[in-house]
Amino acid sequence: GAGVSQTPSNKVTEKGKYVELRCDPISGHTALYWYRQSLGQGPEFLIYFQGTGAADDSGLPNDRFFAVRPEGSVSTLKIQRTERGDSAVYLCASSLNPTVAGGPDTQYFGPGTRLTVL
């Protein structure tokens, strides 16, 4: 079936603007994760949803960042008053369950959204 998809693939915005990034997980996956990858760095965890609720939002850098998953499927990452330092690739991943016998379930990644804040 189709993998994780993310839209838009690229987003250019001006400092101070509001942006929304969308993630469509693999159908039936209950767990959804957002990561941010800055240039030359590995992905950094932002937030994790189990179903509709945020199970762990400890990676959100500040209150300008917010994410929702109202129906337990599609998720939207929202960034208010964007800053140049928010420029990065935002990755979404999903897994069938958060855990399986023997440990955490495998996360499948989307292609990412490249956000550029001018």
Added chain:
Amino acid sequence: AQRVTQPEKLLSVFKGAPVELKCNYSYSGSPELFWYVQYSRQRLQLLLRHISRESIKGFTADLNKGETSFHLKKPFAQEEDSAMYYCALTGGNAGGTSYGKLTFGQGTILTVHP
């Protein structure tokens, strides 16, 4: 705090040579370790995880708890192995604070020359 260190940003080898990508971690508990790979113009994908003890595309990785390492090895590198490789960990105990979320290293770019 949990941390993953990949000391080499770049690694170059010739086809047929052995390759080892280093990964060291810091975690106060029982971690689950992974290697992810990103080929050119493709998305990040799981290569292998320590708990499954598999050999994928000829790569293996052994978890050494004494040295807190999870180095990725392949005896004979191929040109198609050229990619960015990330080592990652998550908490291995369900209900733990870091369970499910991945902590990544900075990555190693592997180039295999013909």
